[in-house]
Amino acid sequence: MIKKMIGDFLMDNIGLYILLGLAVLLYVWYASIITKRNKAKEAFSGIDVQLKKRADLIPNVLTIAKKFMAHEKELLEEVTRLRTEVQKQQQDAHADEAAHIKERFMTEAQLQKSMGQLMIAVENYPELKSDTNMLEAQRAYQNVEENIAAARRFYNAAVNALHNAIQIFPGNVIAGLVGVTEMPFYEAEEADRKAVNAADVL
Amino acid sequence: MSITQQMDEKIAEIQAELAPKFKYVEQFRQQYFKDTLIHAVLIAAVLILVALTGIDIFFVFGLGSLGGVYLTYRQYTYTHKVKEEAIKPMAELLDLKYIPSGSYDILQQAKQANIIPTYNRGGVEDGFIGKVKDTEFEFTEAHLKYESGSGKNKSVKRVFDGGLMRFKLPYHVNEDVLILTDKGMFNSLKNMTQKFSGMQHIALEDPRFEEIYQAYGTDQVEARRVLTPLFMDVLANLKERFDIKIANKSSGLSIGRKSCDIQMLFSGNTLLLSLNYKGDYFEPGLMYKSLDVDWISDMVEDFALMRFIASSLKVQQHNYAHTQVK
Numbered sequence: 001m002i003k004k005m006i007g008d009f010l011m012d013n014i015g016l017y018i019l020l021g022l023a024v025l026l027y028v029w030y031a032s033i034i035t036k037r038n039k040a041k042e043a044f045s046g047i048d049v050q051l052k053k054r055a056d057l058i059p060n061v062l063t064i065a066k067k068f069m070a071h072e073k074e075l076l077e078e079v080t081r082l083r084t085e086v087q088k089q090q091q092d093a094h095a096d097e098a099a100h101i102k103e104r105f106m107t108e109a110q111l112q113k114s115m116g117q118l119m120i121a122v123e124n125y126p127e128l129k130s131d132t133n134m135l136e137a138q139r140a141y142q143n144v145e146e147n148i149a150a151a152r153r154f155y156n157a158a159v160n161a162l163h164n165a166i167q168i169f170p171g172n173v174i175a176g177l178v179g180v181t182e183m184p185f186y187e188a189e190e191a192d193r194k195a196v197n198a199a200d201v202l
Numbered sequence: 203m204s205i206t207q208q209m210d211e212k213i214a215e216i217q218a219e220l221a222p223k224f225k226y227v228e229q230f231r232q233q234y235f236k237d238t239l240i241h242a243v244l245i246a247a248v249l250i251l252v253a254l255t256g257i258d259i260f261f262v263f264g265l266g267s268l269g270g271v272y273l274t275y276r277q278y279t280y281t282h283k284v285k286e287e288a289i290k291p292m293a294e295l296l297d298l299k300y301i302p303s304g305s306y307d308i309l310q311q312a313k314q315a316n317i318i319p320t321y322n323r324g325g326v327e328d329g330f331i332g333k334v335k336d337t338e339f340e341f342t343e344a345h346l347k348y349e350s351g352s353g354k355n356k357s358v359k360r361v362f363d364g365g366l367m368r369f370k371l372p373y374h375v376n377e378d379v380l381i382l383t384d385k386g387m388f389n390s391l392k393n394m395t396q397k398f399s400g401m402q403h404i405a406l407e408d409p410r411f412e413e414i415y416q417a418y419g420t421d422q423v424e425a426r427r428v429l430t431p432l433f434m435d436v437l438a439n440l441k442e443r444f445d446i447k448i449a450n451k452s453s454g455l456s457i458g459r460k461s462c463d464i465q466m467l468f469s470g471n472t473l474l475l476s477l478n479y480k481g482d483y484f485e486p487g488l489m490y491k492s493l494d495v496d497w498i499s500d501m502v503e504d505f506a507l508m509r510f511i512a513s514s515l516k517v518q519q520h521n522y523a524h525t526q527v528k
Contacts, residue, residue, distance in 0.1 A: 043422070046423055146427065147423070147427070149426075150423045150424075150426040150427040151423050151426075153406075153407060153426045154422045154423050154426055156407070157405050157406070157407060157422075161405070
């Protein structure tokens with residue numbers, strides 16, 4: 001008797017259960033998208049800290065370089081201009097919005113390129129190259145660059161996971177409803193590493 | 203010329219230098235085996251004669267056992283000779299120091315790092331120490347067993363027959379990074395158990411590395427500082443190389459296993475790596491068998507790869523070292 005009553009109750013409310021199941025599924029999907037977006041934002045914060053560190057280190061490098069590199073005025077000015085631009089973008093109230101992030105990454109990439117050129121140019125100035133302060137500044141700069149590279153790889157992995165979640169149905173619908181948008185990848189040129197010599201290994 | 207081509211040339215030079223030594227060892231083996239065979243025939247003849255005189259059978263068995271001990275001693279001497287005449291010079295040509303007894307210290311560290319299976323019996327042998335620039339590294343072979351039960355229920359299982367490597371890192375790793383061989387469908391279980399120890403799965407961008415390994419760490423960025431693209435490539439090569447060797451049943455690696463199990467841990471100033479290839483790599487085999495010419499050549503390539511692992515650690519992080527060493 002009780003068995004029959006339970007069976008009838010279940011049959012009468014089957015639509016409700018399907019709806020409930022669907023709601024739970026959508027919530028789990030939604031929660032997964034939000035988790036991935038937050039992870040990407042967390043990864044972005046990691047890069048942001050390192051990019052700010054780099055911007056803070058540049059004046060030190062420039063001050064030392066200016067004493068010796070009279071012929072590289074244009075390059076030094078370009079680095080100064082890009083650093084100012086980067087700092088302006090970092091302080092922007094919308095700095096963590098997707099469109100601004102993309103713009104920032106572009107400027108940061110330009111700054112990285114110019115700094116790379118500056119570091120290569122240092123090689124042409126023996127006095128500067130052997131200057132203790134310059135050596136220390138270069139080491140600190142290289143350390144930050146390596147941190148940026150690692151943080152960038154983490155950020156791109158997090159962004160990739162977010163994109164997969166919000167581009168595949170029904171993730172795209174849920175993302176559209178709650179306003180989760182794509183975040184840009186951070187593409188930057190890897191600094192050329194000194195070639196490994198077999199004689200160093202064997 | 204690429205680094206691979208340069209290395210191949212250098213390896214070929216070392217292999218060519220070793221060829222005469224290998225030829226000498228093979229000549230020695232042939233003569234030594236002939237002598238041993240004559241000794242065995244003489245021992246057998248003496249035993250038969252003694253048995254025919256009607257002497258106590260236990261005395262004959264006793265003499266037979268002594269003959270067995272003598273033959274074992276001959277095998278041991280032959281193994282020792284091969285190690286002295288072929289493996290030691292190979293190590294010297296690769297700028298490595300050969301220590302026949304191995305290193306217990308690495309075994310203890312690997313046990314603490316939990317990168318080898320639980321064991322209660324076993325030991326180490328065949329150790330090598332080297333240095334590439336400022337990066338010191340060591341290798342030792344370990345043979346470990348797990349004994350359980352007692353009396354009739356006693357069972358002994360071989361749990362590890364492979365190499366243990368220790369690299370002294372030119373930088374300090376603040377958060378541990380663990381790398382395990384990919385376990386396919388069992389990865390989810392592994393991910394869960396690692397979560398309990400506070401580690402999370404690190405998804406990396408190299409598809410070849412991702413197919414072979416699973417990386418875990420407490421800090422996503424720190425893990426990527428350690429697992430640089432070059433280093434991931436080197437680790438993938440290591441696994442593929444030993445899997446091929448196992449599939450081809452290369453000398454010393456034929457105790458029946460489908461693939462090589464690799465585990466490693468970056469912690470502090472050390473990288474520990476266990477390579478369970480299920481073999482006794484540095485044993486030349488029984489003296490009646492011809493020495494495998496590829497055996498030493500393969501060994502040269504393996505240690506060249508080990509040196510390359512050490513150098514890739516150094517090359518990648520040359521500047522990181524300066525600011526991060528504690």
